[in-house]
Amino acid sequence: MTLLSRVVIGSALILAWPIAHAADGQKVFTQGGSNPAAMACLGCHGPDGKGIAAAGFPRLAGLPAGYLSKQLHDWRTGSRKQLVMEPLAKALTDDEIKAVSSYLAGLPGDPAPTVRRQQIANDxxxxxxxxxxxxxxxxxxxxxxxxxxxxxxxxxxxxxxxxxxxxxxxxxxxxxxxxxxxxxxxxxxxxxxxxxxxxxxxxxxxxxxxxxxxxx
Ligand code: HEC
Ligand code: HEC
CATH class of the missing domain: 1.10.760.10 (Cytochrome c-like domain)
Structure with a gap:
């Protein structure tokens, strides 16, 4: 291999690196993270990310990305504890957390509830x-x-x-x-x-x- 081709291959690898490592949020959501313990989110949070109310699984679709990624990091540091999500959050990479959070934030959420104007809260x-x-x-x-x-x-x-x-x-x-x-x-x-x-x-x-x- 000539020096020139080494340089060319080397720079191609450097250029390709960030692309190869940028996690795909939709893929994490539908197929899980690179670590098998990071299960696909849709199984519990629903195919549209709107949660499964009967099972108590919350809606993630349309929630702010900053809030979502904070929660996943909080499970990793232990300031939020929960048996299912804690190991799952620990199995996601930082990149995967970032990617899945912005993917979820971009999914349509629930329409804002109608706010009725009336003066007295009577209960x-x-x-x-x-x-x-x-x-x-x-x-x-x-x-x-x-x-x-x-x-x-x-x-x-x-x-x-x-x-x-x-x-x-x-x-x-x-x-x-x-x-x-x-x-x-x-x-x-x-x-x-x-x-x-x-x-x-x-x-x-x-x-x-x-x-x-x-x-x-
Ligand atoms: C096996 C079921 C299951 C899977 C799979 C799952 N979750 Fe969860 N998730 C839960 C449960 C249960 C909760 C509620 C935890 C609690 O009560 O604190 C939750 C809560 C969350 C919350 C907190 C929402 C809020 O409003 O604070 C986030 C964020 C979250 N999950 C992200 C994910 C992501 C991202 C994935 C996929 C990589 C995923 N979950 C996969 C069951 C699951
Ligand atoms: C002074 C501001 C403030 C007030 C008032 C407040 N909250 Fe919150 N609440 C927050 C913040 C900030 C968070 C997000 C915490 C985090 O980052 O995990 C939160 C989160 C929550 C969550 C978790 C949501 C989720 O998706 O996991 C619930 C439930 C909640 N609040 C209920 C209430 C209720 C009920 C009241 C009124 C009795 C209330 N809050 C009043 C600031 C407030």
Missing amino acids: PTTRLALYGDWSRQIPGCVQCHGPGGSGVGEYFPPLAGQPASYLVAQLNGWRDGSRSNDPNQLMVGVAKAMTDDEVVAIAEFFANPASPEVKP
């Missing part, structure tokens, strides 16, 4: 969702999670339409410490101040986007 759950309870330092959920719980920006995930059992599990995760990944501990205080009954009621409220909703 305690709606009041909690909209205005919180300042005597217990609970701000209204929609203050951070957006009108109808439809999510805001990269860091405040949607609650609307997520399975009720999933939402309950998250709130309980903050209460028992198995989820401690909230920036500035924005959620732990809220979750701990709520009663068991309120956790269930607020989860039902957001899980069912048809709930009468009041704009704050």
Whole structure:
């Protein structure tokens, strides 16, 4: 092999390298990661990424990429614990996390829930969702999670339409410490101040986007 051909082959390899290593988000979603322990996401999160409510598997489609990749990294570092997702997140490469997160963020999510304008929240759950309870330092959920719980920006995930059992599990995760990944501990205080009954009621409220909703 001449020196010239070595140089040519060498530069071709260098040029090809980033392409060969850029993970394909759709492939990770439908077929899994390069490590067999990183199972395909669609089996549990549904072929459209909209989750499987009956099984409590959350919707990922249309969630912000920054939020999704943060969750996967949080399972790796242990600030979020869960038996199924923890080993799976650990088996994904950084590149695969990045790729699958941006792929999922680009999938169509649920339409934003209709926000009905009315002045009075006439039941305690709606009041909690909209205005919180300042005597217990609970701000209204929609203050951070957006009108109808439809999510805001990269860091405040949607609650609307997520399975009720999933939402309950998250709130309980903050209460028992198995989820401690909230920036500035924005959620732990809220979750701990709520009663068991309120956790269930607020989860039902957001899980069912048809709930009468009041704009704050
Ligand atoms: C065997 C079932 C299963 C598979 C396969 C699976 N997941 Fe999950 N996933 C779950 C469950 C269960 C939860 C809820 C975990 C919890 O309660 O904290 C979840 C939650 C998540 C969340 C958190 C969503 C949120 O709103 O915070 C992300 C992100 C996620 N999965 C990404 C993925 C990706 C990416 C893949 C594919 C590489 C994948 N999952 C494959 C079962 C699965
Ligand atoms: C001060 C801001 C703030 C308020 C108020 C707030 N949240 Fe959150 N919430 C967050 C942030 C930030 C996250 C994402 C944490 C992370 O990165 O994992 C979150 C995440 C969640 C999640 C997990 C969603 C998922 O996909 O896994 C649930 C459930 C939740 N909040 C419920 C509520 C409820 C119910 C209320 C009202 C009682 C509420 N939040 C009020 C900031 C807030």
